[in-house]
Amino acid sequence: MNLGSRSVGIPAVIGVCVAIAFSLCAAHAETPLERGTYLMRGIVGCGNCHTPKGPDGHALQDQELAGGVVFRTPGFDAVAGNITPDPATGIGNWTDDQIVDAIRNGKRPDGTTIGPPMPIEFYRNMSDTDVRALVAYLRTVKPIAHTLAKSTYKAPLPASYGPTVTHVPDTSPDNRIAYGHYLSTIAHCMECHTPRAHGQLETSELGAGGQELPVFPVGVVISSNLTPANPEGIAHWTDAEVETAITDGVRPEGRRLVRTMAFDWYRNMRKPDLDMLVAYLRTLKPATP
Secondary structure, X not given: OXXXXXXXXXXXXXXXXXXXXXXXXXXXXXXXXXXXXXXXXXXXXXXXXXXXXXXXXXXXXXHOOXXXXXXXXXXXXXXXXXXXXXXXXXXXXXXXXXXXXXXXXXXXXXXXXXXXXXXXXXXXOOOHHHHHHHHHHHOOOOOOOOOOOOOEEOOOOOOOOOOOOOOOOOOOOOOHHHHHHHHHHHOOHHHHHOOEEOOEEOHHHOOOOOOEEEOOOOOEEEOOOOOOOOOOOXXXXXXXXXXXXXXXXXXXXXXXXXXXXXXXXXXOOOHHHHHHHHHHHOOXXXXXX
16 A cells, blocks of 8 residues: 555545544543442432431431431421432332433323422533433432331422423533533522522522521521622632531631531542632622622
8 A cells, every 4th residue: 555645635634633533532431330429429419318327417428318307397307318229218129310300300100200409400500421321320329118207298299390301411620610500500509599478489580699508417507698699708818728628517717517518528539610609600690689
């Protein structure tokens, strides 16, 4: 073969380079299980509610996702479900689609509605890629037989949280603010850090805090205002200080945050994701509850 007998144009060379680069990226792309592991042990942090905790408030990892944590508020006594693959007391008999429907639409296979504090309003925006990745991880969890009491609510739960979500596209990390917003959504930051009126989020005051949140095992804490309207809040912290609060649960002056904040999980976030999350938080408009 005479390689010198044919001229190769620049577009063809570029095409070959792009193809090689794509192949290399694809070879190193995360599998659904790898992505699900990162999300579950990081920013989504399901274990913050669904893994039983010891007297010191730390999650008991040998009982991962076995449920039983009780959240007591004036409106409900909610018991976090067993989401291990145990077929009798967990989700072992649920199909992948049924698990996705529970996460994004708040519906169990029997048609009943999953109530708060499950942040369905935010999980409705979880991408197909990420929600399927969570399912891949859940399939690997150790099955634990753990029969639980039922949650009780003083007001009837809604028949639905809106139109059934069947498809959510990925958000590209190339857009730092948009991806930071997405990360804050699947981390459900604003579920706690936005005031509520009659049970509904006051979206015009996004990030303004002011909610009373239950603290394990007893007590309440008032969520912080994350917007620039709070002179003692993150608007005056450096990015590094904000990230330390998120991952280590420590404010700049050294005061520790309560474990209602899922920093035991957030500390596993990758630095680029942390940077984009903080970049989004910087865009919140000033608001007070």
